[in-house]
Amino acid sequence: MIEAGDLSRKALRQKLRKARRALGRSEQRRASVRLYKQLAQHPTFRRARHIALYLPNDGEIDPTLLLLAAQRRGKSIYLPVLRRWPSTRMDFQRLRRNEGLVLNRFRIAQPRCKPASRRPIWTLDLLLLPLVGFDEQGGRLGMGGGFYDRSLAYRRDRTQAGRPRLLGLAHECQKVDSLPLEAWDIPLHAAVTDRRWYAVI
Numbered sequence: 408m409i410e411a412g413d414l415s416r417k418a419l420r421q422k423l424r425k426a427r428r429a430l431g432r433s434e435q436r437r438a439s440v441r442l443y444k445q446l447a448q449h450p451t452f453r454r455a456r457h458i459a460l461y462l463p464n465d466g467e468i469d470p471t472l473l474l475l476a477a478q479r480r481g482k483s484i485y486l487p488v489l490r491r492w493p494s495t496r497m498d499f500q501r502l503r504r505n506e507g508l509v510l511n512r513f514r515i516a517q518p519r520c521k522p523a524s525r526r527p528i529w530t531l532d533l534l535l536l537p538l539v540g541f542d543e544q545g546g547r548l549g550m551g552g553g554f555y556d557r558s559l560a561y562r563r564d565r566t567q568a569g570r571p572r573l574l575g576l577a578h579e580c581q582k583v584d585s586l587p588l589e590a591w592d593i594p595l596h597a598a599v600t601d602r603r604w605y606a607v608i
């Protein structure tokens with residue numbers, strides 16, 4: 408396991424991103440099937456009707472099998488869409504079948520911006536977050552843009568109950584012993600890897 412120890416957030420992010428990008432195609436495929444098996448029959452996933460997830464980038468564990476399962480079961484799927492202004496914000500937008508995707512400024516595919524299809528984050532049942540790193544205490548390291556942190560800021564003064572359930576997804580190699588907690592960090596309810604669940608609360 409990678410020890411966060413003396414590494415800065417930036418150095419740790421680089422190290423963890425490199426580790427996940429180093430995974431080969433077959434390892435990635437196996438990890439995505441294993442992730443699917445961890446989640447597809449889990450009550451948290453089964454009960455959720457409005458689920459936000461992401462399209463993989465930079466070696467992230469691929470939740471596409473879950474996306475397809477959710478669609479088969481008639482659930483609504485949402486993807487992050489970056490706002491043009493302010494450029495630090497993102498929304499969650501409903502993914503409709505047969506609707507084309509475009510590349511955002513980070514070259515990640517996203518639905519074409521359509522304000523009427525946005526859904527406020529607090530009305531989602533389940534948010535599956537891409538992780539760069541995580542620890543067993545609910546700590547999360549993201550890409551560093553603060554996009555998820557800003558979207559989740561409304562929860563800072565609330566109890567951990569309530570919507571949406573926050574599950575971080577990662578490869579097992581992205582686990583670190585302990586992440587320094589920043590003032591704006593919102594803890595995850597659990598992290599799920601290709602190997603297992605790390606429940607926090």
Ligand SMILES: Nc1nc2c(c(=O)[nH]1)N(C=O)[C@@H](CNc1ccc(C(=O)N[C@@H](CCC(=O)O)C(=O)O)cc1)CN2
Nearest residue numbers: 461462463464487497513515537549550551552554555
């Ligand atoms: N799959 C996926 N989608 C996502 C996220 C994510 O982490 N994963 N995001 C979660 O926030 C948002 C995008 N955030 C991102 C933040 C930084 C970089 C990034 O690659 N930064 C480069 C520099 C890019 C540049 O400026 O050209 C880098 O750090 O190397 C990418 C996405 C929305 N969509």
Ligand SMILES: Nc1ncnc2c1ncn2[C@@H]1O[C@H](COP(=O)(O)OP(=O)(O)OP(=O)(O)O)[C@@H](O)[C@H]1O
Nearest residue numbers: 547548549550551552553554555556557560589591
């Ligand atoms: N609620 C917030 N309001 C304004 N700025 C914020 C907020 N949360 C985080 N930020 C800013 O976003 C930047 C990135 O934060 P951090 O390094 O924690 O990103 P991250 O959690 O890795 O990224 P992400 O949330 O995109 O996955 C920080 O500089 C921080 O000041």
